[in-house]
Amino acid sequence: MRSIQPVSNIDVGLAVPGSKSITQRALVAAALAGGESLLLGVLDSEDTNYLRSALRALGVRIDCSDPEAWRVQGCGGRLRAPDAPIYLGNNGTATRLLTSVAALAGGPVRITGDARMAERPIAPLMEALRGWGVAIASERGNGCPPLTIHGQGIQGGSTTLATGKSSQYLSSLLLVAPYAQETAEIAVAGRLYSRPYVDMTLAVMQAFGVQAGPVPGQSRFVVPRGGYRARQYQIEGDASSASYFLAAAAICGGRVRVMNLPSPSLQGDAGFVELLARMGCRVEQDRGGMQVTGASCLHGIEADMGDMPDVAPTLAVVAAFAEGMTSITNVSHLRVKECDRLSAMTHELRRLGVAVEEREDAMHIQGRGGLGLHGGRIQTYRDHRIAMSMALAGLRIPGVAIEGEDCVAKSFPDFWERFRMLEGQG
Ligand SMILES: O=C(O)C1=C[C@@H](OP(=O)(O)O)[C@@H](O)[C@H](O)C1
Numbered sequence: 001m002r003s004i005q006p007v008s009n010i011d012v013g014l015a016v017p018g019s020k021s022i023t024q025r026a027l028v029a030a031a032l033a034g035g036e037s038l039l040l041g042v043l044d045s046e047d048t049n050y051l052r053s054a055l056r057a058l059g060v061r062i063d064c065s066d067p068e069a070w071r072v073q074g075c076g077g078r079l080r081a082p083d084a085p086i087y088l089g090n091n092g093t094a095t096r097l098l099t100s101v102a103a104l105a106g107g108p109v110r111i112t113g114d115a116r117m118a119e120r121p122i123a124p125l126m127e128a129l130r131g132w133g134v135a136i137a138s139e140r141g142n143g144c145p146p147l148t149i150h151g152q153g154i155q156g157g158s159t160t161l162a163t164g165k166s167s168q169y170l171s172s173l174l175l176v177a178p179y180a181q182e183t184a185e186i187a188v189a190g191r192l193y194s195r196p197y198v199d200m201t202l203a204v205m206q207a208f209g210v211q212a213g214p215v216p217g218q219s220r221f222v223v224p225r226g227g228y229r230a231r232q233y234q235i236e237g238d239a240s241s242a243s244y245f246l247a248a249a250a251i252c253g254g255r256v257r258v259m260n261l262p263s264p265s266l267q268g269d270a271g272f273v274e275l276l277a278r279m280g281c282r283v284e285q286d287r288g289g290m291q292v293t294g295a296s297c298l299h300g301i302e303a304d305m306g307d308m309p310d311v312a313p314t315l316a317v318v319a320a321f322a323e324g325m326t327s328i329t330n331v332s333h334l335r336v337k338e339c340d341r342l343s344a345m346t347h348e349l350r351r352l353g354v355a356v357e358e359r360e361d362a363m364h365i366q367g368r369g370g371l372g373l374h375g376g377r378i379q380t381y382r383d384h385r386i387a388m389s390m391a392l393a394g395l396r397i398p399g400v401a402i403e404g405e406d407c408v409a410k411s412f413p414d415f416w417e418r419f420r421m422l423e424g425q426g
């Protein structure tokens with residue numbers, strides 16, 4: 001258990017670990033490319049280690065003797081079937097991305113994960129891969145992992161993605177599409193959640209030499225045949241990880257600078273600072289980083305967070321210290337993350353006395369400037385984002401403690417060491 005110390009008026013500058021999403025995309029592109037890539041500023045965490053081990057099992061050599069600069073010997077799109085199942089814990093991104101990558105292995109690949117991953121859907125991606133001639137089955141027949149992919153290459157041509165609740169399906173199809181036997185087309189049916197992650201995928205693909213994109217005016221993506229070019233690639237700081245520190249300035253007053261989160265950024269979650277600005281904070285952002293200065297009074301806002309799901313818990317905690325109602329809408333996909341985050345955040349904020357209403361796809365938080373709140377032992381449901389966001393409440397409310405705090409290792413292994421920089425202030 002980790003007890004949090006309240007502070008006020010902070011003044012902190014820091015760099016955050018590399019982006020989890022960009023690291024994983026760059027690893028896949030570099031693994032499939034021909035030749036050696038050097039990935040700089042990578043995130044070295046539980047999730048990226050799962051993906052790294054999986055790519056090694058598929059025959060890719062990755063040298064991590066420098067933890068922040070990984071050297072990847074690309075296989076030119078030719079992977080081997082692994083000797084054992086690939087275990088990916090609760091890494092949704094890697095599970096979705098590797099499901100398509102596994103189709104390029106010359107033999108069966110079994111992908112497994114932890115108990116929660118076995119509840120996180122993947123059926124729309126399976127169906128779209130079948131449209132490209134890939135034989136794939138979900139072991140329990142429920143459209144969730146464990147899965148077996150009978151890797152024999154990807155035929156390509158047209159397929160349809162019935163989108164479902166994750167953009168990771170589309171990112172997965174896009175990333176392997178250059179290695180299909182025919183030009184690949186993906187028609188997207190239905191609403192696409194978390195769209196900025198798709199743009200990030202396209203940007204990483206472009207950086208590795210593949211120009212893919214949506215057909216203007218249509219919900220269809222075309223990816224030319226070819227392959228990735230190995231290169232040296234610099235990864236930005238993680239915008240979701242940065243949100244906890246930037247939000248601390250909003251909650252406690254004072255200012256926080258994150259040096260390695262540039263504006264513009266490839267990450268949709270970099271838009272979190274715009275929400276803080278709407279609540280009254282001062283935001284400065286440029287290529288050199290982002291800075292948030294807290295306001296004497298925060299006010300509630302309406303925020304459609306369909307495109308920024310991972311920072312919705314952070315905003316929910318800030319909302320508890322604002323005056324008035326904050327509505328976080330369009331977030332039903334939060335229910336299929338590491339835990340059901342809508343339900344978890346509702347429970348844990350209520351534990352501290354915050355008035356929260358939970359809806360199927362939204363949360364409404366009635367802030368009273370933090371008045372009347374009290375301490376409590378926060379349950380984290382093995383979810384890093386519940387731990388890191390709820391810790392922020394303890395910077396204002398005495399007596400907040402976080403149970404199961406080690407879950408931060410998924411995306412931010414030294415979160416607590418950096419968090420101590422905040423607690424040491426004021
Ligand atoms: O593609 C990615 O890197 C991610 C996409 C998002 O998931 P969904 O598209 O499932 O919302 C996000 O929540 C996840 O943490 C990372």
Ligand SMILES: C=C(OP(=O)(O)O)C(=O)O
Pocket residue numbers: 090091092093094310337338385411
């Ligand atoms: C949802 C997340 O990750 P993933 O889907 O990759 O498990 C996250 O990091 O908040």
